[in-house]
Amino acid sequence: MRHNRATLADVARRAGLSKTAASMVLNGREGTRLSAEAHQRVFAAAEELGYRPNVAARSLRTRKTATIAFVSDVVATTRFAGDLIRGALDAARERDHVLLIAETQGDAAFEQHAIDAMLDRQVDGVIYAAMATRRLTVPPALRTGPVVLLNATSSDGLPCVVPDNERAGRTAVAALLDRGHHDRIALIGRNRPKENDPEISLAAHARLRGIQDALAEAGTTLCREAFCHEWLPEHGFKAMRTILRRSARPTAVICMNDRLAFGVYQALAEAGLAVPDDVSVVSFDDDPIAAWLRPGLSTIGLPHVQMGRRAVELLLDGKATGPTTVPMTMRRRSSIGSPAA
Amino acid sequence: MRHNRATLADVARRAGLSKTAASMVLNGREGTRLSAEAHQRVFAAAEELGYRPNVAARSLRTRKTATIAFVSDVVATTRFAGDLIRGALDAARERDHVLLIAETQGDAAFEQHAIDAMLDRQVDGVIYAAMATRRLTVPPALRTGPVVLLNATSSDGLPCVVPDNERAGRTAVAALLDRGHHDRIALIGRNRPKENDPEISLAAHARLRGIQDALAEAGTTLCREAFCHEWLPEHGFKAMRTILRRSARPTAVICMNDRLAFGVYQALAEAGLAVPDDVSVVSFDDDPIAAWLRPGLSTIGLPHVQMGRRAVELLLDGKATGPTTVPMTMRRRSSIGSPAA
DNA sequence: ACCCATTGCTAAACTGATTTAGCGCGAGCA
DNA sequence: TGCTCGCGCTAAATCAGTTTAGCAATGGGT
CATH class of the missing domain: 3.40.50.2300 (Response regulator)
Structure with a gap:
């Protein structure tokens, strides 16, 4: 594109100086002894010609491409x-x-x-x-x-x-403890491969540790942990539905991500339960969907x-x-x- | 990066030929009269040295950067x-x-x-x-x-x-007509600025035209059109809620995009209405959320x-x-x- | 008058490719 | 023997910059 760009040689010619001089001035080289007038002329010429250096040519010499x-x-x-x-x-x-x-x-x-x-x-x-x-x-x-x-x-x-996922896990727990949740906190989204294979995920393990440690420090543990094959809404839905059927209802649920949380909302709605009056929900990622849920989902966001x-x-x-x-x-x-x- | 790459000159030297010869062979130039043996030697040398051309150098000459x-x-x-x-x-x-x-x-x-x-x-x-x-x-x-x-x-x-949004509009209508919807189809997401200012959106106008034309050809019209400030879930929610309060219930709703449709689902759920048994929903975009909704949302996807x-x-x-x-x-x-x- | 340092600037080499122009050699022909 | 032609290949120019080495003029010191 743009075949007729001004080159450094053009600038030098117009300024009545050598390419060397033009190059040095335009690069703001220290220690060069070019006169103030020479500087002026080069800048003016470059300005008038709309000069822009050819990055390919430059990088050929300097081995920097920016x-x-x-x-x-x-x-x-x-x-x-x-x-x-x-x-x-x-x-x-x-x-x-x-x-x-x-x-x-x-x-x-x-x-x-x-x-x-x-x-x-x-x-x-x-x-x-x-x-x-x-x-x-x-x-x-x-x-x-x-x-x-x-x-x-x-x-x-x-x-x-x-991202600091472990700290995020602690943050999630703290938010719940603050509001008085303690004994009846469930976790949705445990997943062995994600937790144990660092080549698949580092997040699952770190979040889990953060959650467990923070809970332990408060003298408690999770009341229920649901495993999910994937972290998609349908899996959150199934997990929550199962929890509601089989155990005493938790007062709060931590979801490993927002998509699971979406599924949890769906299961809760199906059971006629209200968020947060019947069950509180926290999760991770700050997916756009978190803002779209009713009520809005509190989540610990990934700082992408x-x-x-x-x-x-x-x-x-x-x-x-x-x-x-x-x-x-x-x-x-x-x-x-x-x-x- | 990588300071010690082999250059064309290296290849030529190793092949015992000139840079010219090496360049021509490697570029597969027709009409050159280099011997089969020269070809062999150049290819071998390039292979052995792991030669890769320097794109900056090449483009300096050819003005092509790929x-x-x-x-x-x-x-x-x-x-x-x-x-x-x-x-x-x-x-x-x-x-x-x-x-x-x-x-x-x-x-x-x-x-x-x-x-x-x-x-x-x-x-x-x-x-x-x-x-x-x-x-x-x-x-x-x-x-x-x-x-x-x-x-x-x-x-x-x-x-x-x-994208062919007008045709998409017709497609949405056709899907509804096919299932027997006819007189009680509502549209959610009309929006004057989007429809009238092509510098804001071309999609809204085109979709609307497609919908209206297809309906007209079937001898009917929309039973209700809801305007929305933005195409976000909350706006779809409000619009649907209003429709349910004020008018006879539509049998189907067309949403201008999937996020609006999400809001519509929420309003329907709140009203205790089921999709698709009470109300059918179609929309546009094929946002990931469409797959996550329960039931899955049928939508005309943007082919990004x-x-x-x-x-x-x-x-x-x-x-x-x-x-x-x-x-x-x-x-x-x-x-x-x-x-x- | 001579030497030297400083000032202000430039010629030429260099980066790694492509491309143009043309060289030397052997064969064929008169 | 001399001329041309085709073959196989190469030297050198070129692209647009940066960088090195160094030149000419001036001024000051002795």
Whole structure:
């Protein structure tokens, strides 16, 4: 595009100086002894010609492209991807960088292809993102330059940014204890594979620990724990329905995510029970759906935008190593009340 | 990244040939008179060294970067952005291209910045995407090269891809008529600004026309039309509640989108009415929430993935001008039944 | 008068590819 | 023997920048 852009040579010619002079002035090089007048002339010429440097030409020499690769496993599946990207985009813009994106779809061939494509374009660094917080191993090709893992960790001490799920678990419990819930708190969404296989999920384990620890510190435990195959509304629905049929009704339910909570709302409605008067509900993620439920769902949100930001900050500024955790904060709506006396 | 990549010169040296020869062989140039043996040697050398061309260097000469800019107004706000991007990403990968993404957030300064950044990197073309289907005017800087509008149209005859909302409207009506609904069909989500200002939305007007025309052809009209300020669940909830209070109950409701439909479900549940036995519901978009509702919501889906694909296909292959419409297809779930006799 | 340092600037090399122009050699022909 | 032609290949220019090495002019000191 744009075949007729002014080049540095054009600017130099118009300013009556050499390319060298023009380059130095425009790059604001210190220690150069060009006169104030020369500076003026170069700036004026650049301005008049609407000069913009050709990044490809520059990077050929400097090996800097001001371009970051954002490689993720799956972007489309989850709505959260957008936020991760948005945060990264914001931070990149502030630093005059740009994002090259690719998706591996969990396919090794695609991944290789994507990484090659990025490396061929001499990106300055790579953000390797996972859509579900988990542990993964980064492809060796990436180890040749700066990498930061986003929403993932790895065993090789690379810098990475992950949400503080354990603290989030404690926060959920605290919100319930505050309102007087204590003995009759149920948990929905336990899931062995997610809890035990860090390559699938890191969130489930961390949330669970946070919840259990906080409860233990308050001298109590969960009154009921429901296992779910997936964290989708239908599973929350079934789990809640079962709980209502089989046990004494809990005063509060913690759901492992908002989609489960949606299912819980449906089961509660079916049973003619009101949130939060009969049962309080808290959950995690701050999915848009949390705001749409009636009553609004209180949830501890995943800070995707911040995480995206943080990742590019670490990549560009930092010699950071190891994990950076980003706090998850409670989005208070109306799903938590006090237990009926 | 990767400082020690083999260059073309390395390959040539190892093959005992000139850079020229190596370049021609690797690019599979026709009409060159290099011997079969020379070909062998070059391929072998490239293979052994793991040679990959430096895209920046190449593009400096050829002015092709195999890179497409994807500039959108807002990516994060709506979950649909992910699908648009995903489709574009797929098609780009198939053609060995890569996507540079930027977001303007509707801010003119950001937009200028983003466009400059892309142009500085010599992208081969630009996809200019809007998150809500609408008409817009493309910044003049983009007119210097290939552009295609995605989910948007413009007055200057640029190629663009948009969903076929009018046909979607007809489809919704047909699904209802098929089941025997006729006289008592209500519409929820009319909205003057969306319907009348193409710079805000093209979808509302088109859907409405499709609905009205199809109904007229069947010799009937809507029994009720509810206006909504926004297309969010709460507005659908209020609208449906009002309808239930004030008028004879419709046998079916068409919602302008799935979020409104969610609100409608909530109002129906509150009134103790069942979907689809008491009231059938159809809507548009195929938001993930449609699958989560009980019963599953039948909806005419926005083909975002296809649209994203189509946009890069037009950009790279085509000398297409004017609009390309992509069909919206009905996602059948369980929210449409026959009216009670 | 000579030497040296400083000032203000530039020529040329360099980055890694593509592309144009053309060279040397052997065969065929007169 | 001399000329042309085709074959197989290469030198050098080019793209648009950055960077290194260094040149000419001036001024000051001895």
